[in-house]
Amino acid sequence: MSINPQGDWLADLETIAKPSxxxxxxxxxxxFIQATLSAAGGLLVTATIGTGARxxxxxxxxxxxxxxxxESDGTxxxxxxxxxxxxxxxxxxPMIIAEEMDADWASVKVEQLPFGIVSxxxxxxxxxxxxxxxxxxxxxxxDAWSDLRQVGAKVRQLLRQAxxxxxxxxxxxxxxxxxxxxxxxxxxxxxxxxxxxxxxxPWPEEAVALxxxxxxxxxxxxxxxVALREIVTGQAGFGIDARIPGAxxxxxxxxxxxxxxxxSFDATEAKxxxxxxxxxxxxxxxxxxxxxxxxxxGVAVLANDSWAAIxxxxxxxxxWKPGPYGHxxxxxxxxxxxxxxxxxxxxxxxxxxxxxARRSAAxxxxxxxxxxxxxxxxxxxxxxxxxxxxxxxxxxxPMQSPSGxxxxxxxxxxxxxxxxxxxxxxxxxxFGRRLTNDFVAEAVHLSKLSGKPxxxxxxxxxxxxxxxxxxxxxxxxxxxxxxxxxxxxxxxRLASASKYYRRPNLKPEDxxxxxIYPDDFxxxxxxxxxxxxxxxxxxxxxxSWRAPAHTANAxxxxxxVDELAVAADRDPVDFRLAILGQGQEYxxxxxxxxxxxxxxxxxxxxxxxxxxxxxxxxxxxxxxGIAAHFTFGGYAAHAMEVSVAEDGSYRIERCVCAVDVGxxxxxxxxxxxxxGGTIDGISTARNLEIHIAGGQVVESNFDTYPLLQMADAPxxxxxxxxxxxxxxxxxxxxxxxxxxxxxxxxxxxxxxxVRSLPIGPTVA
Amino acid sequence: MIKLVxxxxxxxxxxxxxxxxxxxxxxxxxxxxxxxxxxxxQCGACTVHVDGSAVRSCTLPMAALEGKQITxxxxxxxxxxxxxxxxxxxxxxxxCGYCQAGQIMAAVDLLKRDPDPGDEAxxxxxxxxxxxxxxxxxxxxxxxxxxxxxxxEQ
Numbered sequence: 001m002s003i004n005p006q007g008d009w010l011a012d013l014e015t016i017a018k019p020s021x022x023x024x025x026x027x028x029x030x031x032f033i034q035a036t037l038s039a040a041g042g043l044l045v046t047a048t049i050g051t052g053a054r055x056x057x058x059x060x061x062x063x064x065x066x067x068x069x070x071e072s073d074g075t076x077x078x079x080x081x082x083x084x085x086x087x088x089x090x091x092x093x094p095m096i097i098a099e100e101m102d103a104d105w106a107s108v109k110v111e112q113l114p115f116g117i118v119s120x121x122x123x124x125x126x127x128x129x130x131x132x133x134x135x136x137x138x139x140x141x142x143d144a145w146s147d148l149r150q151v152g153a154k155v156r157q158l159l160r161q162a163x164x165x166x167x168x169x170x171x172x173x174x175x176x177x178x179x180x181x182x183x184x185x186x187x188x189x190x191x192x193x194x195x196x197x198x199x200x201x202p203w204p205e206e207a208v209a210l211x212x213x214x215x216x217x218x219x220x221x222x223x224x225x226v227a228l229r230e231i232v233t234g235q236a237g238f239g240i241d242a243r244i245p246g247a248x249x250x251x252x253x254x255x256x257x258x259x260x261x262x263x264s265f266d267a268t269e270a271k272x273x274x275x276x277x278x279x280x281x282x283x284x285x286x287x288x289x290x291x292x293x294x295x296x297x298g299v300a301v302l303a304n305d306s307w308a309a310i311x312x313x314x315x316x317x318x319x320w321k322p323g324p325y326g327h328x329x330x331x332x333x334x335x336x337x338x339x340x341x342x343x344x345x346x347x348x349x350x351x352x353x354x355x356x357a358r359r360s361a362a363x364x365x366x367x368x369x370x371x372x373x374x375x376x377x378x379x380x381x382x383x384x385x386x387x388x389x390x391x392x393x394x395x396x397x398p399m400q401s402p403s404g405x406x407x408x409x410x411x412x413x414x415x416x417x418x419x420x421x422x423x424x425x426x427x428x429x430x431f432g433r434r435l436t437n438d439f440v441a442e443a444v445h446l447s448k449l450s451g452k453p454x455x456x457x458x459x460x461x462x463x464x465x466x467x468x469x470x471x472x473x474x475x476x477x478x479x480x481x482x483x484x485x486x487x488x489x490x491x492x493r494l495a496s497a498s499k500y501y502r503r504p505n506l507k508p509e510d511x512x513x514x515x516i517y518p519d520d521f522x523x524x525x526x527x528x529x530x531x532x533x534x535x536x537x538x539x540x541x542x543x544s545w546r547a548p549a550h551t552a553n554a555x556x557x558x559x560x561v562d563e564l565a566v567a568a569d570r571d572p573v574d575f576r577l578a579i580l581g582q583g584q585e586y587x588x589x590x591x592x593x594x595x596x597x598x599x600x601x602x603x604x605x606x607x608x609x610x611x612x613x614x615x616x617x618x619x620x621x622x623x624x625g626i627a628a629h630f631t632f633g634g635y636a637a638h639a640m641e642v643s644v645a646e647d648g649s650y651r652i653e654r655c656v657c658a659v660d661v662g663x664x665x666x667x668x669x670x671x672x673x674x675x676g677g678t679i680d681g682i683s684t685a686r687n688l689e690i691h692i693a694g695g696q697v698v699e700s701n702f703d704t705y706p707l708l709q710m711a712d713a714p715x716x717x718x719x720x721x722x723x724x725x726x727x728x729x730x731x732x733x734x735x736x737x738x739x740x741x742x743x744x745x746x747x748x749x750x751x752x753x754v755r756s757l758p759i760g761p762t763v764a
Numbered sequence: 765m766i767k768l769v770x771x772x773x774x775x776x777x778x779x780x781x782x783x784x785x786x787x788x789x790x791x792x793x794x795x796x797x798x799x800x801x802x803x804x805x806q807c808g809a810c811t812v813h814v815d816g817s818a819v820r821s822c823t824l825p826m827a828a829l830e831g832k833q834i835t836x837x838x839x840x841x842x843x844x845x846x847x848x849x850x851x852x853x854x855x856x857x858x859x860c861g862y863c864q865a866g867q868i869m870a871a872v873d874l875l876k877r878d879p880d881p882g883d884e885a886x887x888x889x890x891x892x893x894x895x896x897x898x899x900x901x902x903x904x905x906x907x908x909x910x911x912x913x914x915x916x917e918q
Contacts, residue, residue: 086860234797234837428862679896711887713898
């Protein structure tokens with residue numbers, strides 16, 4: 001249904017599959033490639049990864065496939081293919097390989113792999129070398145589950161084959177455990193001793209047998225993330241720490257108006273600052289055109305160091321011309337939403353007959369909710385080190401979509417994609433911001449224009465004012481109840497600024513698809529369900545913000561269900577369980593499908609309720625709130641106990657998060673993601689909004705965009721469902737229900753229903 | 765010419781004295797463990813110690829540092845990790861890790877002032893973490909206090 005159902009970065013897989021006319025293709029037949037047409041007609045390309053083993057004699061150590069190298073001292077080096085943005089994939093993905101190869105985790109060292117593409121003989125000519133490399137849509141774990149287990153199992157197979165050769169014995173007499181092969185007669189030999197032989201053996205083309213889950217030693221345990229020591233000693237290399245010799249630091253003054261233009265500038269004073277080397281005009285997108293490179297036109301100061309570049313930018317005198325959105329404000333957008341919702345929108349779902357349900361209803365309830373624009377603001381501001389040369393490009397940057405960086409560099413420079421080297425650094429937070437590579441595009445442009453390597457630096461102000469913001473929207477929810485208080489009809493009408501704004505190759509009729517997920521709760525659980533979308537015209541650039549529309553929609557839906565329970569005089573947990581009904585699987589066409597299991601959602605709801613002590617009699621000024629939601633294949637519920645004081649200030653006394661993401665891989669990482677998602681959800685719900693005035697973003701730094709601090713961060717009690725289902729990811733499931741659980745608890749404590757976010761420090 | 769000591773090493777700086785310490789450390793002393801987060805002393809990612817106390821280096825000009833002793837995250841550990849670093853590892857605190865150098869430097873400073881901090885004392889820390897590691901930071905600070913006491917008793 002949705003055109004980019006798996007999140008934005010996977011769209012770049014299709015871009016990989018569409019080399020530009022400028023791209024020359026070299027054939028490389030080492031990789032065995034399968035290309036198939038998906039049902040939607042999109043080209044899905046999967047490489048059978050792990051092929052193309054480099055030979056031991058060349059490397060001097062045992063390189064077994066593309067992911068594993070066993071050194072003579074016994075260290076097992078495992079390659080991590082995806083960007084580490086704090087979601088823990090540099091630990092969890094290697095754990096999956098280590099489990100299947102029976103490595104000793106204590107001897108494993110993890111190395112970040114570079115971005116890799118290989119040529120294919122078949123159209124479209126290139127594909128992933130290491131399998132998908134990106135961070136978005138909580139897809140890393142499910143992807144790894146489907147391919148990296150085989151990688152580990154094949155390495156183990158080759159090590160057993162090597163031992164069979166070594167001892168001149170039968171393969172079936174050999175087993176493995178913790179980095180050694182054991183012979184049935186009791187002999188043992190280390191992987192390190194076998195790696196040289198194993199590296200010369202042909203990579204198995206056919207799938208090999210995987211471990212039975214009962215034999216797991218590593219999967220399901222709690223492991224600290226592999227970079228802990230580097231992080232706590234200041235040695236971990238983030239993008240902002242990367243250096244290319246001779247690079248100039250670039251700081252850019254960008255047009256503050258949406259789609260505005262550069263009228264004139266005077267760099268005389270800037271050039272007087274010691275260390276400032278050059279001032280360049282950075283071209284930007286034209287009004288109405290898709291944004292495929294950088295976000296805004298600007299004036300760039302190139303200098304010897306960061307401080308000179310920052311001072312140089314301060315000294316620029318620039319006149320900007322407001323564009324067509326020069327009058328846009330937060331108030332004008334609110335007004336636009338109210339007007340839109342009076343009309344008729346696009347029907348995204350229309351089951352049964354909602355109008356008839358409304359005519360025969362005993363009660364009709366309506367609730368209107370507002371969700372603001374918010375910024376990603378990862379702690380590490382955008383940056384990129386880029387060196388463009390006539391026949392090659394080097395990119396070192398914190399990215400969520402390295403394939404997109406490669407594509408944009410090819411687009412700007414025309415350099416063959418096989419001559420564009422993309423190195424992934426550790427990433428100081430993603431949250432969806434770095435799915436786009438606008439900052440990489442800026443550095444590529446500036447390196448191309450100046451002929452020098454560039455180290456681009458964004459300040460916090462740049463980051464807050466030039467983002468792909470989480471869409472803003474007004475939600476109107478209408479429900480019908482019968483005489484017994486049972487839900488009979490549901491309408492969700494949403495006016496929002498689609499996150500697909502200015503995406504290339506998008507049809508206007510598809511703009512709703514990232515805003516309403518038509519199979520979400522309570523679809524299929526009720527006979528009469530209508531979902532309707534209205535396009536808000538706004539100049540703000542928009543994009544994917546951790547758990548995209550789920551954060552907005554779960555707030556509206558789970559708040560409204562609470563209102564319905566009150567109207568029906570039912571307990572909020574019982575009311576939800578009644579809607580979920582008998583646990584069963586329903587089809588789910590959106591990302592996270594193909595099925596949604598109402599029983600698993602009911603399961604986390606019950607678990608959260610039990611842990612918080614649902615149903616307790618609460619003292620005056622205290623209340624319990626709950627919410628549950630299905631996000632990208634995972635099920636989560638929050639239950640909170642909140643106190644509200646006489647002056648309207650409120651405090652989270654307890655916070656429970658129950659999660660079912662299938663089989664847990666790294667328990668410590670999973671718990672961390674749930675804690676982090678919860679805090680992110682609370683922080684955003686409580687304090688955060690990006691306002692617009694005069695066609696510009698109002699907020700500029702943490703003084704006006706106040707992230708939650710320690711004093712307001714509750715302990716998060718995480719309940720993990722021990723499931724044996726295939727794992728989903730966990731990066732996004734912890735957010736959507738945090739806000740409605742909090743506001744539902746505020747209602748229970750105070751009778752105040754919060755319908756507009758952010759809540760602010762007090763409730764009226 | 766400004767003379768200062770960074771992680772025990774005497775250094776001299778004859779550049780722009782309005783340059784904040786942060787940029788001196790990152791661009792000139794090649795100590796990139798100290799991070800840039802906001803530039804207005806709000807987030808604490810740039811926290812270092814000047815003469816033993818935590819300061820936010822992004823707004824502190826070099827002109828104010830003549831004769832000062834600077835300690836950055838790279839200079840915190842001796843032969844062994846500092847108790848706070850050890851506790852951070854044991855509690856698996858970081859997610860993205862970007863703010864953590866500043867968090868650790870702020871926690872070390874807190875423990876100097878209050879060797880057994882309760883929740884109220886920990887709540888005075890205002891370093892920002894976008895990933896939401898606060899609950900584990902809280903645990904790690906308490907664990908570090910225990911580790912430091914155990915070390916002291918040895």
